[in-house]
Amino acid sequence: MKKALFSALTLALLYGCASTPVETEKPVPPAPPPVQAQPPVRPVQPPAVQIDPLKDPNSGLSKRSVFYEYDKYDIKDEYRPVLQAHGKYLAENRGKKMLVQGNCDERGSREYNIALGQRRAEGVKRMLVLMGATEAQVEPVSLGEEKPRCVDHNEGCWSQNRRSDMLYGGEY
Amino acid sequence: MTRPATFVAALLFLTGAARAQLTIEIIGGGANQIPIAVLPFAGESALPQSITEIVEQDLSRSGRFRAIFVGGVGPPPTEIAQVDFPEWKSRLADALVIGQAQRLPDGRFEVRFRLLDVPKQSQIGGIAFTLTAAQTRLTAHKIADFIYEKLTGERGVFSTRIAYIVKQGPRYELRVADADGQNAQSILISPEPIMSPAWSPDGARMAYVSFQNKKPILFVQNLTASKQPAPVANYRGSNSAPAWSPDGRQLAAVLTKDGGSQIYLMNADGTNLRRITFSGGIDTEPFFTPDGQSIYFTSDRGGSPQIYRMPASGGEPVRVTFEGDYNVSPRVSPDGKMLAYISRVSGRFQLMVMDLDSKQVQTLTDGQRDESPSFAPNGRIILYATDVENRGVLAAVSSDGRFKQRLGIQAADVREPSWGPFLGN
Numbered sequence: 276m277k278k279a280l281f282s283a284l285t286l287a288l289l290y291g292c293a294s295t296p297v298e299t300e301k302p303v304p305p306a307p308p309p310v311q312a313q314p315p316v317r318p319v320q321p322p323a324v325q326i327d328p329l330k331d332p333n334s335g336l337s338k339r340s341v342f343y344e345y346d347k348y349d350i351k352d353e354y355r356p357v358l359q360a361h362g363k364y365l366a367e368n369r370g371k372k373m374l375v376q377g378n379c380d381e382r383g384s385r386e387y388n389i390a391l392g393q394r395r396a397e398g399v400k401r402m403l404v405l406m407g408a409t410e411a412q413v414e415p416v417s418l419g420e421e422k423p424r425c426v427d428h429n430e431g432c433w434s435q436n437r438r439s440d441m442l443y444g445g446e447y
Numbered sequence: 448m449t450r451p452a453t454f455v456a457a458l459l460f461l462t463g464a465a466r467a468q469l470t471i472e473i474i475g476g477g478a479n480q481i482p483i484a485v486l487p488f489a490g491e492s493a494l495p496q497s498i499t500e501i502v503e504q505d506l507s508r509s510g511r512f513r514a515i516f517v518g519g520v521g522p523p524p525t526e527i528a529q530v531d532f533p534e535w536k537s538r539l540a541d542a543l544v545i546g547q548a549q550r551l552p553d554g555r556f557e558v559r560f561r562l563l564d565v566p567k568q569s570q571i572g573g574i575a576f577t578l579t580a581a582q583t584r585l586t587a588h589k590i591a592d593f594i595y596e597k598l599t600g601e602r603g604v605f606s607t608r609i610a611y612i613v614k615q616g617p618r619y620e621l622r623v624a625d626a627d628g629q630n631a632q633s634i635l636i637s638p639e640p641i642m643s644p645a646w647s648p649d650g651a652r653m654a655y656v657s658f659q660n661k662k663p664i665l666f667v668q669n670l671t672a673s674k675q676p677a678p679v680a681n682y683r684g685s686n687s688a689p690a691w692s693p694d695g696r697q698l699a700a701v702l703t704k705d706g707g708s709q710i711y712l713m714n715a716d717g718t719n720l721r722r723i724t725f726s727g728g729i730d731t732e733p734f735f736t737p738d739g740q741s742i743y744f745t746s747d748r749g750g751s752p753q754i755y756r757m758p759a760s761g762g763e764p765v766r767v768t769f770e771g772d773y774n775v776s777p778r779v780s781p782d783g784k785m786l787a788y789i790s791r792v793s794g795r796f797q798l799m800v801m802d803l804d805s806k807q808v809q810t811l812t813d814g815q816r817d818e819s820p821s822f823a824p825n826g827r828i829i830l831y832a833t834d835v836e837n838r839g840v841l842a843a844v845s846s847d848g849r850f851k852q853r854l855g856i857q858a859a860d861v862r863e864p865s866w867g868p869f870l871g872n
Contacts, residue, residue, distance in 0.1 A: 376661070376662075381816075382816070383775065383791070383818075384745070384752075384775040384789060384819075385643070385818065385819065385862075386643060386688040386732045386775075387745055387775045387776075389642075389656075389663060389687040389688070389701070389708070389731070390685075390687075390730075390731040393707075394708070394729060397706065416661075416663070416684055417684075417685040417703075418640075418662075418663075419663075421640035421642060422640060428837055447661045
């Protein structure tokens with residue numbers, strides 16, 4: 276939460292600076308609420324350099340994964356800013372679709388792990404909808420333990436595999 | 448072929464070993480194995496495989512027979528009159544198999560064999576087969592089935608087939624093989640995972656889950672037709688864990704289209720979909736009882752994954768497992784009397800069986816990651832997946848826990864075995 280606010284503020288400040296000359300005629304602008312008042316993407320638009328916010332490493336949107344404890348599906352607080360950024364992005368881009376893939380570590384029943392991965396993905400979806408996405412934009416699915424990112428049989432690997440990934444249309 | 452009962456009676460009378468073998472499952476050990484001598488069939492070297500070797504391996508692998516050394520006896524007899532019964536009696540054989548193979552003028556072969564009762568010095572039964580060279584292995588399995596049934600009173604499963612998933616590098620395969628792991632054929636090859644193979648009760652179709660579209664989708668493939676299978680459940684979210692009704696007309700499966708993993712029934716072609724569980728939690732791994740009346744499944748509705756039973760038409764579930772905090776993958780034995788499942792015990796995943804009448808539970812395996820149990824169609828053996836040095840392999844254990852066997856399938860990573868049904872009569 277804090278991080279997202281901070282980066283939003285920084286962005287707003289930067290863009291605010293760039294646009295100050297145009298707005299000087301207005302008398303003493305009463306410090307606008309920085310986040311909502313100025314959609315950050317619009318005013319700049321440098322002609323050549325178009326950074327896709329989904330791939331901009333400085334954007335919360337470039338973060339796509341949520342990690343879990345063993346047998347758990349609750350989303351830790353540290354992932355809220357990321358989910359907030361994606362929820363907001365989906366809200367602002369109603370044409371965008373997202374696939375959330377839930378994953379599990381290799382322990383336990385494969386079929387039960389499909390259900391556990393599904394629950395993880397559904398948790399992410401629920402959060403995204405709270406943050407502004409619509410139900411139709413986000414499809415939660417599960418890969419269970421079938422597509423491990425890391426294949427060793429220890430906690431170092433398992434912790435990487437207990438994960439939900441957010442993929443936008445065209446990325447899967 | 449018409450006298451199994453009389454022979455069984457004779458063995459009961461004559462040998463204590465056979466008596467224990469036939470009726471008692473819990474007391475154990477090699478003493479209960481029927482000692483059998485499978486003599487080399489005259490002329491079988493013309494066939495691509497040794498029939499007697501396959502028969503002997505089949506019988507030994509079942510855990511219910513002990514092969515008697517057959518060397519050092521001169522040319523193998525082909526007729527009962529040529530058999531030196533006192534010699535086999537002195538080698539402690541209760542049963543003896545003799546036979547011969549001949550090439551027919553049309554290029555096919557004839558294989559005939561006799562199963563003999565050593566103490567009674569009489570014939571129990573025998574069959575003649577006409578076969579092509581390619582049918583050698585199947586013929587050997589059928590001979591082993593015949594012997595098994597005559598001597599134990601139960602059907603043999605050597606000529607049945609198994610399905611399993613192989614992962615080799617980035618490649619996933621759904622394979623079907625003979626029950627001994629030989630003669631494997633690929634049913635499906637995919638760069639994306641394949642899961643949950645399930646035989647239809649008639650052995651003609653296979654349900655499975657494919658990730659070819661980046662999410663689990665349920666397919667049914669006709670094993671006799673080569674056309675591309677169509678999805679039977681491809682709903683929003685995940686589609687998983689198929690199970691056939693015993694009449695082969697319906698599938699139970701887990702869908703998430705209404706939020707949460709819940710169990711649905713559908714016709715085998717995917718039509719007539721209806722939901723049968725209504726929990727806020729996870730309901731998965733449905734499995735029909737052999738009478739088709741009930742469905743066992745895994746649910747975390749009580750806080751941890753446990754096994755429940757409910758009417759197949761829907762209704763109130765009853766909890767079945769209570770020990771421990773992770774009991775999953777229920778499979779009911781073909782006679783409906785036992786439940787095999789996986790339990791997490793001190794971080795290890797082990798195969799258990801529960802006697803459904805007495806609720807008595809027995810631990811069958813001591814692996815780290817045993818999973819995906821599947822009963823042989825005669826209920827005698829449970830096939831499951833385990834790992835050896837971090838590689839997936841298949842293993843089998845007799846359902847009384849006394850006999851264990853690892854399946855000799857050469858492949859990178861083998862998992863999710865599913866034992867097919869009896870074929871024909």
